[in-house]
Amino acid sequence: MLGAEERQEVSAGYPSFVHGIRESDWPHLRLGEEDMRLIQGKRGEHNRLGMGVQLTVLRFLGRFQTDMERIPEDLVLRVGEQLGISDPLAKISVYGENGDTVRNHAREIRQEHGWTSFAEGETQLVAWLEERLKYSTDGPKAMTLQAVVWLREQRVLLPTHSTLRDVVTHCRAGVEDAMFKALVSKMSLRQVGIIDWLMEVPADKRTSRLDSLRRDVGEPSWDNFAKALSRADEIRALGFVDVDVSSIPDRKLAQLADHALTERVPRLREQTGRRAAVLAAIKRLETSALDDAIDMLDKLITERFIAKPKRWADKALVDAYPKFAPDGTLTAQALLAVLESVAESVDHDSGEITDPVTDTSTIRAVLETIAERNTLVLAAKNLLEYMPARDSDTHEARRAKALERFQDVQTLVPVLIDRVRFGASPAGRTALAALHALPPLLDREDVQLDDIDTTLVKGSWKPLVEGDPEQSDGAVNVPAYALCVVETFHRHLCKREIFVQGCARWGNLLARLLSGEVWAQEKPSLLTSLDLPEFPSTYLDLAASSLHADLAAVASRMPEGAQLTHNNGDLALPKGRPPRASSLSRQVQKMLPRVELPQVVLDVLSRTGAIAAFTTRNGNPSPYPEFELSVAAVMVGYGCNIGLEAVANDEKDALKLDRLTSISREYFRPDVIEACTTAMLGAETDALNTLHLDGERLASVDGHSFVIPTPQTGLHIAPEGNSEVTWLTMLTEQAIQLSGRMVSGQPSAALEALNTLTTYRDLTSVRDSRHPEAIVAEAGTHEDLVFGLLTLSGYSYQPTSDQTNDPRLWRIDKSADYGPLQGATRRQIDVSQIAAHWEDILRVIGSIHHGAVSAHDALRILTRNGQPTHLGSAIASVGRIAKTRHLLRLYDNPEYRSGIEAQSRLHKERSDLARRICHGIDGPFPNYYPGLENRLGVLGLVLNTVALFNTVYIQKIVEKMRAQGKDISQSDLRQLSRMMYSHINMRGRFHFEPPTDTMFEIPDLEPDPS
Known part of the structure; x- marks a missing residue:
C-alpha cells in the first residue's frame, strides 16, 4: 500500500522506486571506474555492496535512501552482480542494520562527488525559480519537474516531493504577487475604481459589465461590423490605453488575461490579483477587439464581394451553357477546317512541299461545308457574348456580378475611413491612398479618368471601369472603380502591406520584430540558444565547405550515364515505394x-x-x-x-x-x-x-482539413463560401502525437512545425525526446524561404521527394568542377547577400524564437507581391544551401530516403x-x-x-x-x-x-x- 507521499510522487512524475527502474535506465546507472575505486576501499562485502547501492540510488533518485528495505531487490541484485558479491539481498540487510555506517557512506559520497544538501542549495534554487517564473507560464507540477532537473545539474540532493512542491508553490505565489502589485501600481485610483466597476453586476442585469465587454458581437454582417468597431471604441474609451505594461513578459500577461477572460466574474472577484487580471484582460481586449472587427471585415469582403459573386457568375455560366455550347462546337469546327485548308501539304513519297491554297473562294467553299456564312457569324457573335475579352482575365464575370454590391461599398468605405486608423508599407500606400480618396467619388456622376488612380485598374477591371457604354468618353464607371479599390485594398490588407494601428493580428508586422534596446538585451542569449554566430563569416565558411564536400562526394559516386536531371533542370529524385506486407x-x-x-x-x-x-x-x-x-x-x-x-x-x-x-x-x-x-x-x-x-529525433507534420458550411468569425473563407480549418498534428518517430492545433485555412505545415517547436524550445534546459531535431512536412509556397527559416532555427528540414516542389541544385563555388553534377549545379548562391543582411537575418530568427512574431508572420514580412524581399532572398539563399544538401542525400543515400518516407x-x-x-x-x-x-x-x-x-x-x-x-x-x-x-x-x-x-x-x- 502506497503512503501519501509516494502517491504524490507517482502523480507528479517525481523520481521514485514505485514503478521500478526502466530497462533503458540501467546503462546510465552502471558503476564506473571512479565508483569502483571508492567502493574497493571499504572493508567487508556488505559495506562494499551498501556503498555501491547508495551510489546507484543517488544516481537514479537524486537523493539518498537510508532505509535499505525500501530499495528494489532488482537494484541490489544488479549491483551485487557487478561487484561479484554472492547473496546480495542478505548482505544488504546486514549493511542496513548499522545506521551510522549508512549515513557516513552517504556523507562520503557527497564529498567525493561534490553533492550538497538541499538546505545548502535551497537559496540558489529559489533565486533560479524566481528568475524563471518571471517569464514561464508553467504550472506547479511542470515547474517542480524543472526544479528536479536543475537540482540534479547543480548536484543538490533532492528533498521529498512535498518539500520541493512547497518551495515551488511559495516562489510562484511570491512572483505572482509581485507581478500583481506591479500591474496595480501602474493604475491611478480612478482606473482602479473602473476595474471594480467592471466586475460589478448592475441591479437590472444578470451579468457584469466585464462579461458584456468580453463577448463578441455575433455573426458577420455589416451591422455587426459597426457594432464590433463600437465595442473596440468602448474598450479603448475606458482609459487604459496609456497604461504601460511592457515590463511584464508577454506570456505572463497573456496567461493572466486568459484567466480573467474565461473565469466566472463572481469567482474572479474573490481571488487575489483580480484587479491585475482584469487590467491584463483590458489590455488584451484593446487589441483583440479591433482584431475581431477586422477579422469580420475580412470575412465580409471575401464573402460579399468575392465568394458570393463568383458563385453567381459560375451559376450564370452553367445556366447559359446550353445557349453557347453548340455555337462553340460550330465555331471550332469552322476554324479547324480553315486551318487545315491553309496548311502546307507534303508529298510523303517525293518530299515535295506544296504551298497552301489561300484564295478567298476556296476558303469560303471550305466554310460552307460546315455551315452557311450567316450561321457561322451568328455563332461567333453569340460565343463572344459569353466569353471574356481577349485582354481580360478569368475574374471578369465575377467582378461584373460584384457590381450589384455597390450599395454595400457606399456604406462600408466611409466607416473604414472615419473609424479605423490604417497604415501602410511602401507596397500598400497607393491602395490606401485610393481608398481615402474614394468617398467624394461615390455619389458623383461625372467622374473622369483624371479623377482616379488608373494604376490600380488592371486586367478585367479595365473594361469594367473604363468601358461604360452609357458614359461619355473618359468617363468612369464609379461602382466598378469602387469595387476595384476595395478589392485591391483587401488584397494588401491580407498581406499586411496595409495594416491597422492598434491591432495585433492585423497590425504592422515589421514593428513586432525585436529592435533597439530589447534586441540588444535579448540578442546574446538568443544567439547562444540558436547556436548562431554574431558575425556571418564563420557560418558561411562552414556552409560553403559542407556544401562543396557533399557535391564532390556525390559526384564521385555517380555512375556513368546516370540520368541526373529532368529537361527543366530539376534533380531526378527516386520515387519512394511503399513496402509490401511481409x-x-x-x-x-x-x-x-x-x-x-x-x-x-x-x-x-x-x-x-x-x-x-x-x-x-x-x-x-x-x-x-x-x-x-x-x-x-x-x-x-x-x-x-x-x-x-x-x-x-x-x-x-x-x-x-x-x-x-x-x-x-x-x-x-x-x-x-x-x-x-x-x-x-x-x-x-x-x-x-x-x-x-x-532512431533520429524525427517528426512529421500533417493536417486534417474540415470544411464548415456556415462562415465563422476568425476562420478562412474558401472561394465556395465555406469556412476552412485544419487540425495540424506533429507526430514523432515513435508514432506518438506531440501536438495538435486548430488553424485557419491550410497553412504551411513546415512553418506550423517551427511555431510548435518554438513553444517547446522555450524550456531550453529541458531537451528530451519530446523535442525533434528533423522535420518532415510540406513547405507550401516559398520553399527556399521555409528551408532557410527552419535551418537557421536549428532544425533539419527533410521533406520527401513528393513534398519537394523545386528540386534544383545550387552551388557557392563558381569555379569548382563537380563532374556529372556540373550542369545540374549551374545556379550559384550569392553569399555576399547573406553577409550583407546577417544582422537582420538574426533579428528575424531571434524574433521567431522569442515569440515576438510567428513563422507565418515572418514569411509575410519577407515577401511582397508573392516575391521575396531583399532580406527574404538572403534567407532563401541560406535555405538553398540546406536544400541542396538535403536533395543530394535523398538522391544518394537510400537509408536516409527510406527513413523520411517511412515517417x-x-x-x-x-x-x-x-x-x-x-x-x-x-x-x-x-x-x-x-x-x-x-x-x-x-x-x-x-x-x-x-x-x-x-x-x-x-x-x-x-x-x-x-x-x-x-x-x-x-x-x-x-x-x-x-x-x-x-x-x-x-x-x-x-x-x-x-x-x-x-x-x-x-x-x-x-x-x-x-
Missing part, C-alpha cells in the same frame, strides 16, 4: 490480441502511469473512485465522436453521465493532455529501445486510423463549436494509446517468436506498422473494466501459408 507483418496481425477500444485505452493508462497526469487544477490526484474507468470512457466517447451519452452507464457510478461530464470539463485540460502524452512517449521510447528500433507514411497511416476511430460523424463537422480543439486533442490521445498498445504487444509477439526459433531481422521489424487496427473493435456498446494480466494472451506462432 510474412512477419501477416503473422503479427494474426497474433495481436483481439480487443475492444476501451480495453486498449485502459491497458495503456495503467501500463504507462499516464492516469496520474489527470490531476485537479491544483495538481492533486482525483478523489473519484475507479477514476481510470471514467477517464477511459471520456476518451472513447470524444475520440470516437459518439458523445458521452453513448458510453455512459447508470448502473456504475464511474460511468454515470454526470460523472463523465464533470470529468471531461475538469480533467481534460491542455496541460493534462500534454502530461499524458509525455508519459506515453516515454513508454513508447522504452519499448522501441527494447526492440532496437530507436511520412506513418503519418498517413495514422490519419487512416484517425478516420476509423472518429466514426461518429461521417463527412465534415456540421459546425465549429468551442471545445472542438479539445475533442480532437482527446482523439490524439486515443491514437497514441493504440500506437503504444500495438508496440507493446508487437514486442511480446517478437519475443515469443524468437523464443520459438523464428529468425526476425531488424529490417523486417522496422517495416512493421504500429497503426494496425484490424484486431481492435471500435464500434458497438462498449464495456469498461480494469485490465488483468491474463486479459491479452498471445497465441502460439502459426506457420505462414505463403
Whole structure:
C-alpha cells in the first residue's frame, strides 16, 4: 500500500522506486571506474555492496535512501552482480542494520562527488525559480519537474516531493504577487475604481459589465461590423490605453488575461490579483477587439464581394451553357477546317512541299461545308457574348456580378475611413491612398479618368471601369472603380502591406520584430540558444565547405550515364515505394490480441502511469473512485465522436453521465493532455529501445482539413463560401502525437512545425525526446524561404521527394568542377547577400524564437507581391544551401530516403486510423463549436494509446517468436506498422473494466501459408 507521499510522487512524475527502474535506465546507472575505486576501499562485502547501492540510488533518485528495505531487490541484485558479491539481498540487510555506517557512506559520497544538501542549495534554487517564473507560464507540477532537473545539474540532493512542491508553490505565489502589485501600481485610483466597476453586476442585469465587454458581437454582417468597431471604441474609451505594461513578459500577461477572460466574474472577484487580471484582460481586449472587427471585415469582403459573386457568375455560366455550347462546337469546327485548308501539304513519297491554297473562294467553299456564312457569324457573335475579352482575365464575370454590391461599398468605405486608423508599407500606400480618396467619388456622376488612380485598374477591371457604354468618353464607371479599390485594398490588407494601428493580428508586422534596446538585451542569449554566430563569416565558411564536400562526394559516386536531371533542370529524385506486407507483418496481425477500444485505452493508462497526469487544477490526484474507468470512457466517447451519452452507464457510478461530464470539463485540460502524452512517449521510447528500433529525433507534420458550411468569425473563407480549418498534428518517430492545433485555412505545415517547436524550445534546459531535431512536412509556397527559416532555427528540414516542389541544385563555388553534377549545379548562391543582411537575418530568427512574431508572420514580412524581399532572398539563399544538401542525400543515400518516407507514411497511416476511430460523424463537422480543439486533442490521445498498445504487444509477439526459433531481422521489424487496427473493435456498446494480466494472451506462432 502506497503512503501519501509516494502517491504524490507517482502523480507528479517525481523520481521514485514505485514503478521500478526502466530497462533503458540501467546503462546510465552502471558503476564506473571512479565508483569502483571508492567502493574497493571499504572493508567487508556488505559495506562494499551498501556503498555501491547508495551510489546507484543517488544516481537514479537524486537523493539518498537510508532505509535499505525500501530499495528494489532488482537494484541490489544488479549491483551485487557487478561487484561479484554472492547473496546480495542478505548482505544488504546486514549493511542496513548499522545506521551510522549508512549515513557516513552517504556523507562520503557527497564529498567525493561534490553533492550538497538541499538546505545548502535551497537559496540558489529559489533565486533560479524566481528568475524563471518571471517569464514561464508553467504550472506547479511542470515547474517542480524543472526544479528536479536543475537540482540534479547543480548536484543538490533532492528533498521529498512535498518539500520541493512547497518551495515551488511559495516562489510562484511570491512572483505572482509581485507581478500583481506591479500591474496595480501602474493604475491611478480612478482606473482602479473602473476595474471594480467592471466586475460589478448592475441591479437590472444578470451579468457584469466585464462579461458584456468580453463577448463578441455575433455573426458577420455589416451591422455587426459597426457594432464590433463600437465595442473596440468602448474598450479603448475606458482609459487604459496609456497604461504601460511592457515590463511584464508577454506570456505572463497573456496567461493572466486568459484567466480573467474565461473565469466566472463572481469567482474572479474573490481571488487575489483580480484587479491585475482584469487590467491584463483590458489590455488584451484593446487589441483583440479591433482584431475581431477586422477579422469580420475580412470575412465580409471575401464573402460579399468575392465568394458570393463568383458563385453567381459560375451559376450564370452553367445556366447559359446550353445557349453557347453548340455555337462553340460550330465555331471550332469552322476554324479547324480553315486551318487545315491553309496548311502546307507534303508529298510523303517525293518530299515535295506544296504551298497552301489561300484564295478567298476556296476558303469560303471550305466554310460552307460546315455551315452557311450567316450561321457561322451568328455563332461567333453569340460565343463572344459569353466569353471574356481577349485582354481580360478569368475574374471578369465575377467582378461584373460584384457590381450589384455597390450599395454595400457606399456604406462600408466611409466607416473604414472615419473609424479605423490604417497604415501602410511602401507596397500598400497607393491602395490606401485610393481608398481615402474614394468617398467624394461615390455619389458623383461625372467622374473622369483624371479623377482616379488608373494604376490600380488592371486586367478585367479595365473594361469594367473604363468601358461604360452609357458614359461619355473618359468617363468612369464609379461602382466598378469602387469595387476595384476595395478589392485591391483587401488584397494588401491580407498581406499586411496595409495594416491597422492598434491591432495585433492585423497590425504592422515589421514593428513586432525585436529592435533597439530589447534586441540588444535579448540578442546574446538568443544567439547562444540558436547556436548562431554574431558575425556571418564563420557560418558561411562552414556552409560553403559542407556544401562543396557533399557535391564532390556525390559526384564521385555517380555512375556513368546516370540520368541526373529532368529537361527543366530539376534533380531526378527516386520515387519512394511503399513496402509490401511481409510474412512477419501477416503473422503479427494474426497474433495481436483481439480487443475492444476501451480495453486498449485502459491497458495503456495503467501500463504507462499516464492516469496520474489527470490531476485537479491544483495538481492533486482525483478523489473519484475507479477514476481510470471514467477517464477511459471520456476518451472513447470524444475520440470516437459518439458523445458521452453513448458510453455512459447508470448502473456504475464511474460511468454515470454526470460523472463523465464533470470529468471531461475538469480533467481534460491542455496541460493534462500534454502530461499524458509525455508519459506515453516515454513508454513508447522504452519499448522501441527494447526492440532496437530507436532512431533520429524525427517528426512529421500533417493536417486534417474540415470544411464548415456556415462562415465563422476568425476562420478562412474558401472561394465556395465555406469556412476552412485544419487540425495540424506533429507526430514523432515513435508514432506518438506531440501536438495538435486548430488553424485557419491550410497553412504551411513546415512553418506550423517551427511555431510548435518554438513553444517547446522555450524550456531550453529541458531537451528530451519530446523535442525533434528533423522535420518532415510540406513547405507550401516559398520553399527556399521555409528551408532557410527552419535551418537557421536549428532544425533539419527533410521533406520527401513528393513534398519537394523545386528540386534544383545550387552551388557557392563558381569555379569548382563537380563532374556529372556540373550542369545540374549551374545556379550559384550569392553569399555576399547573406553577409550583407546577417544582422537582420538574426533579428528575424531571434524574433521567431522569442515569440515576438510567428513563422507565418515572418514569411509575410519577407515577401511582397508573392516575391521575396531583399532580406527574404538572403534567407532563401541560406535555405538553398540546406536544400541542396538535403536533395543530394535523398538522391544518394537510400537509408536516409527510406527513413523520411517511412515517417511520412506513418503519418498517413495514422490519419487512416484517425478516420476509423472518429466514426461518429461521417463527412465534415456540421459546425465549429468551442471545445472542438479539445475533442480532437482527446482523439490524439486515443491514437497514441493504440500506437503504444500495438508496440507493446508487437514486442511480446517478437519475443515469443524468437523464443520459438523464428529468425526476425531488424529490417523486417522496422517495416512493421504500429497503426494496425484490424484486431481492435471500435464500434458497438462498449464495456469498461480494469485490465488483468491474463486479459491479452498471445497465441502460439502459426506457420505462414505463403
